[in-house]
Amino acid sequence: MLRWIDVLKFAKYSNPEPREREEKTDEEWQQKLTPEQYNVMRQKGTESPYRNAYCRSYEPGIYTCVGCGTLLFNATEKYHAISGWPSFTQPSTKGAIKYMFDDSHNMQRIEVQCNTCDSHLGHVFNDGPVPHGLRYCINSASIQRVDLENDHE
Numbered sequence: 102m103l104r105w106i107d108v109l110k111f112a113k114y115s116n117p118e119p120r121e122r123e124e125k126t127d128e129e130w131q132q133k134l135t136p137e138q139y140n141v142m143r144q145k146g147t148e149s150p151y152r153n154a155y156c157r158s159y160e161p162g163i164y165t166c167v168g169c170g171t172l173l174f175n176a177t178e179k180y181h182a183i184s185g186w187p188s189f190t191q192p193s194t195k196g197a198i199k200y201m202f203d204d205s206h207n208m209q210r211i212e213v214q215c216n217t218c219d220s221h222l223g224h225v226f227n228d229g230p231v232p233h234g235l236r237y238c239i240n241s242a243s244i245q246r247v248d249l250e251n252d253h254e
């Protein structure tokens with residue numbers, strides 16, 4: 102499980118290795134994404150709080166990157182953070198996410214991106230629930246919930 106010190110080290114020194122890479126031209130991104138997805142994912146926009154798809158959704162399953170399909174979060178790590186955006190305490194795997202210092206808007210924050218396609222997802226903060234204290238504050242526009250296959254054994 103990642104802690105805040107791990108996040109700081111990733112942002113400061115080097116990010117975890119992605120399992121694979123996917124790169125597209127700006128034109129390809131504009132074709133693939135809706136205008137809102139493009140604004141959030143490729144221009145680091147922020148969608149409206151509360152009025153977004155997954156803010157209050159706690160259905161089981163997994164959350165993948167809208168840009169490349171990489172598994173980013175498990176629904177079991179989603180929790181109610183009263184922030185207006187979907188919030189997770191941990192990524193699905195250490196290598197799924199990359200971390201970048203972001204001092205825009207007169208704030209010092211750590212931006213989180215998909216480690217496979219570099220799409221902007223949101224930010225991570227150190228005021229999450231115990232024991233690890235992380236809060237990944239994610240734009241719904243960047244993620245897609247997928248049902249897990251039922252196990253029929």
Ligand SMILES: [Zn+2]
Nearest residue numbers: 166169215218
């Ligand atoms: Zn991606």
